Amino acid sequence: MADGEILAGFLAPHPPHLVYGENPPQNEPKSQGGWEQLRWAYERARKSLNDLKPDVLLVHSPHWITQLGHHFLGVPTLSGKSVDPIFPNLFRYDFKLDVDVELAEACCAAAADAGLVAKMMRNPRFRVDYGTITTLHMMRPQWDIPVVGLSANNSPYYLTTEEGLEEMDVLGRATRKAIEQTGRRAVLLASNTLCHYHFHEEPDPPEDMSREHPHDYAGYQWDMRMIDLMRRGETREVFRLLPQFIDEAFAEVKSGAFTWMFAAMGYPEIPGELHGYGTVIGTGNAVMEWNLAKAREVGRAA
Amino acid sequence: MTVVSAFLVPGTPLPLLRPDNPPWAPLVAGYQAAGEALRASNPDVLLVYSTQWIAVLDELWQTRAHLTGIHVDENWYEYGDLPFDMQSDVELAEACVAGCKEIGVSAKTVDYDGFPIDTGTIVMNNFLNGDDARPLAIAANNVYHDGETTARLAAMAVETAKAQGKTVALIAVGGLSGTIFRTEIDIAEDHIADATDEEWNREMLRLMESASIEHLKQRAGDYAKAAKVDMGFKHLSWILGGLGDNFDGATVHAYGPVYGSGAAVVEFRPA
Numbered sequence: 265m266a267d268g269e270i271l272a273g274f275l276a277p278h279p280p281h282l283v284y285g286e287n288p289p290q291n292e293p294k295s296q297g298g299w300e301q302l303r304w305a306y307e308r309a310r311k312s313l314n315d316l317k318p319d320v321l322l323v324h325s326p327h328w329i330t331q332l333g334h335h336f337l338g339v340p341t342l343s344g345k346s347v348d349p350i351f352p353n354l355f356r357y358d359f360k361l362d363v364d365v366e367l368a369e370a371c372c373a374a375a376a377d378a379g380l381v382a383k384m385m386r387n388p389r390f391r392v393d394y395g396t397i398t399t400l401h402m403m404r405p406q407w408d409i410p411v412v413g414l415s416a417n418n419s420p421y422y423l424t425t426e427e428g429l430e431e432m433d434v435l436g437r438a439t440r441k442a443i444e445q446t447g448r449r450a451v452l453l454a455s456n457t458l459c460h461y462h463f464h465e466e467p468d469p470p471e472d473m474s475r476e477h478p479h480d481y482a483g484y485q486w487d488m489r490m491i492d493l494m495r496r497g498e499t500r501e502v503f504r505l506l507p508q509f510i511d512e513a514f515a516e517v518k519s520g521a522f523t524w525m526f527a528a529m530g531y532p533e534i535p536g537e538l539h540g541y542g543t544v545i546g547t548g549n550a551v552m553e554w555n556l557a558k559a560r561e562v563g564r565a566a
Numbered sequence: 567m568t569v570v571s572a573f574l575v576p577g578t579p580l581p582l583l584r585p586d587n588p589p590w591a592p593l594v595a596g597y598q599a600a601g602e603a604l605r606a607s608n609p610d611v612l613l614v615y616s617t618q619w620i621a622v623l624d625e626l627w628q629t630r631a632h633l634t635g636i637h638v639d640e641n642w643y644e645y646g647d648l649p650f651d652m653q654s655d656v657e658l659a660e661a662c663v664a665g666c667k668e669i670g671v672s673a674k675t676v677d678y679d680g681f682p683i684d685t686g687t688i689v690m691n692n693f694l695n696g697d698d699a700r701p702l703a704i705a706a707n708n709v710y711h712d713g714e715t716t717a718r719l720a721a722m723a724v725e726t727a728k729a730q731g732k733t734v735a736l737i738a739v740g741g742l743s744g745t746i747f748r749t750e751i752d753i754a755e756d757h758i759a760d761a762t763d764e765e766w767n768r769e770m771l772r773l774m775e776s777a778s779i780e781h782l783k784q785r786a787g788d789y790a791k792a793a794k795v796d797m798g799f800k801h802l803s804w805i806l807g808g809l810g811d812n813f814d815g816a817t818v819h820a821y822g823p824v825y826g827s828g829a830a831v832v833e834f835r836p837a
């Protein structure tokens with residue numbers, strides 16, 4: 265089988281507050297809502313994902329941190345209760361997900377071929393990280409599309425940001441190759457927040473939106489500058505500025521998901537669609553989509 | 567005397583999961599010797615700080631009365647599972663939350679089924695507490711706290727235990743030098759990955775043994791930076807804070823490599 269393709273990539277951050285605000289049956293704590301603008305942004309993203317009808321969702325999460333290489337979930341079904349270690353009051357979620365093990369193995373092999381240390385996670389009692397679960401719930405609460413989960417190797421923190429992101433670039437290119445070779449129609453999810461400065465105290469109740477706003481103006485300005493470039497399709501400029509953005513806005517994209525996704529997509533210079541932006545405990549979160557399938561169609565029609 | 571024993575121990579699961587691997591066997595033996603010393607000191611409670619329990623907002627204290635389950639490490643899952651069965655000293659942990667507020671540190675209790683207990687705490691409990699099942703009061707590592715705040719937390723916790731008439735084993739779970747092998751190694755050939763790290767580790771252990779407390783504190787910051795020490799070596803601050811910057815010396819029960827990083831089992835003699 266060949267001719268697989270990446271249909272789209274989404275910037276899909278993972279504050280557990282969004283799941284908490286939505287009150288799905290899987291989540292034990294209940295809220296009076298909150299963070300509506302971001303949750304409605306995800307509603308638009310969900311609709312778009314539904315129209316794409318992908319075979320598989322690939323998600324790279326900063327909360328599965330690995331030291332020895334890049335790891336891939338490799339157990340056909342994983343389930344359990346995910347309790348967020350930082351916000352256990354907001355997120356205690358019963359999950360069950362199916363893994364596309366064949367694609368995960370192909371990604372792992374392609375990453376190894378490209379010179380990375382790559383490993384398959386085969387322990388059935390493994391606890392899937394809360395970043396992966398939150399992003400997947402927000403994008404597809406039905407849990408009916410198989411998943412490939414990738415860890416965040418700590419290279420951007422252990423080495424320099426630039427060296428670390430170079431590894432993520434290699435990982436992205438390898439991921440694309442594996443998708444093409446296995447014939448999958450895939451959607452990529454980069455589970456990253458933008459500006460990551462946050463408040464240190466939670467309001468009571470946590471969903472009191474009168475207390476929610478950007479942590480600081482400089483971080484907000486950085487987010488808007490980057491989003492504006494992404495909306496205009498100025499991908500090269502985004503990546504030129506990325507290390508400075510990471511440094512000055514403490515941006516979570518440092519962990520590599522965003523670079524992995526763009527490398528896999530071939531750094532397309534197409535406008536990203538902003539589904540919405542909002543803050544969560546002061547951090548900046550954008551839900552954005554780069555729809556390659558649509559761009560290819562437009563290209564063919566022109 | 568409230569603090570009847572004090573230990574700095576590594577939180578990596580590898581020696582527990584592969585005790586027969588020659589480079590790790592000394593750590594296992596060291597952990598066993600520390601466990602015997604702990605039992606001999608007969609504490610009412612283990613007062614624990616683990617670098618791997620990361621908190622971001624508040625200082626968190628575990629208050630779930632009974633913690634049991636099977637944990638799988640996110641890095642070393644292929645080496646096996648980590649079953650655990652622990653009791654919390656809820657009364658002490660709750661009093662520590664109140665005590666935090668008195669010293670200006672915002673704090674919260676954690677009492678949730680399925681809350682992810684960190685690998686370091688589980689490894690320590692398996693080695694040191696074993697079947698005794700003495701209760702624990704476990705504090706998180708808030709990443710925004712510096713060494714000084716960590717020391718104040720430990721001092722407050724010891725005072726709180728004293729007010730409850732309890733004796734404690736003071737325990738800090740964390741590693742030494744942090745340079746690791748980033749490609750697969752033959753674990754039977756494991757060694758400290760960086761020669762400078764090795765010198766630094768040995769110097770710090772000598773300062774602990776000789777109770778050169780001022781010198782130890784002076785060098786800790788430089789050591790943390792130069793040798794990529796786990797969490798800036800805040801676990802040492804937990805020990806020093808809990809001991810009131812005063813101890814008579816230390817026994818290094820073991821020192822060795824774990825995938826290139828440094829690990830030691832150290833027992834401090836409270837003054």
Ligand SMILES: [Fe+2]
Pocket residue numbers: 278326327395457516
């Ligand atoms: Fe995050």
